[in-house]
Amino acid sequence: MQALAAAGVSWPVLAASVAVALLVAAVVLRLFSGAGKARLPAGTLGWPLVGETLAFISAAYSSRPESFVEKRCLRYGKVFKSHLWGSPAVVSADAEASRAVLQSDASAFVPWYPRSLMELMGESSILMLGGGLQRRVHGLAGAFFKSPELKARVTDDMQGRLSAAMDAWRAAAADAAAVRVQDEAKSIVFEILVRALIGLEQGQEMNYLRQQFRIFIAGLISLPIKLPGTQLYRSLKAKKRMTSLIQKIIQEKRRRIFEGKDPCTASRDLIDVLMSNGSDELISDNMIDFMIPAEDSVPVLITLAIKYLSECPLALQQLEEENMELKRQKSDMRETLEWTDYMSLTFTQHVITETLRIGNIISGIMRKAVRDVEVKGHGGVVIPKGWCVLVYFRSVHLDAAVYNDPYAFNPWRWKERDMVATTSGFTPFGGGQRLCPGLDMARLQASIFLHHLVTNFRWVAEGDNVVNFPTVRLKRGMPIRVTPKT
């Protein structure tokens, strides 16, 4: 520098020359690199073979599961490359890019999950199907779950089942024993949804199915080794036992129709709906898929809502007032509660929406690119053919650029926001062609549970923590001490 100064080159002239040189370099780079066009995002593929999977899992087990993505977003931006579950991957924490992936069809992406999960789901599972067959099963299941008849039946079943459960909670209160919300929600929702799916009533077979289902679900994210003694092996065996029970039910239905003993053509359960549209294997695989939200997603939604309400007295009070008011109105008119009543509780729905946002029961979805796919958002990126993409809902739901004070449980924020489930910043139920067909059902069941709990009991929650991996749940099952309201 001193030499340049000595040679008579002044600072402003030097600075201007450097700026011009940088500008020329940038233009040249732009011309030759094709910049401005979509490109592979920045990031690292991590270690050979394992890539960054271990770092992802270790963050997922921590109290801040999004830290893996957060750190890389700071370094590389909201869409970055990585290597997860044995595949090179693009991870999206960007609302626009995520939306573009969700909206794409099977000509761009096919479902792709860790090997253990794909193995357990099976080829005919709706989660693995693509193209016309996925659309057909999705359409039939969606129409079934959205039908007012099913919602009315589920509401009746749930009211009956809750009334029996509440007797047990009163007895627990008298014994000063805790009620574990998660266990209660699981057994109630499982029984009701399984009845809607396969027509099975409470009893020995239901208990057997649930026991096998728990073994099955434990292997969804496990080592992909199918040897005796491994979790995957046990889970596959449990699936086989469930499949034979479900196929027995299907064959019995077919026999009754054949013998003319069941002339009724109205669909009572989802098997009835699918029976003329698919093989027994397709039906039984899908019935097992549909049990996942029954044992897991919906009960966890209920449990998390009760946890967040217990920590936010103002929200609990407003929810209680809204539900007590409905109960009073209905009892004045000597009417029973219909499913439409539960769904019309505006603040209760805001509480459920906020629980879905902050709880991230499904933290993201995965796909594999079947060709090089250009995705809008984040300046345009390319997902190369054969790479997987992780659309990480959790980071978007907790992004301060999308939600004010994102870690605060604030159901009131939904008063002003557009609540449509397909809004790009809010995708707890996914989006596009695979938008969850059970989303109304999940909201309905959560509303019914909350209504009966808050109108019949007060409670004090014991301490508990959320575990986020491999699935979201409360470590101690959310124990609460209830006191019946007089």
Ligand code: HEM
């Ligand atoms: C809180 C509750 C629930 C959550 C958070 C949830 C979330 C999701 C998400 C994120 C997807 C998209 C998966 C993808 O794009 O690959 C999905 C799909 C699906 N959900 Fe749900 N779900 C819930 C409840 C339910 C219920 C109650 C049912 C019905 C019993 C259900 C049935 C399905 C089915 C069949 C699919 C696959 C759709 C397809 O691939 O075409 N879900 N769900």
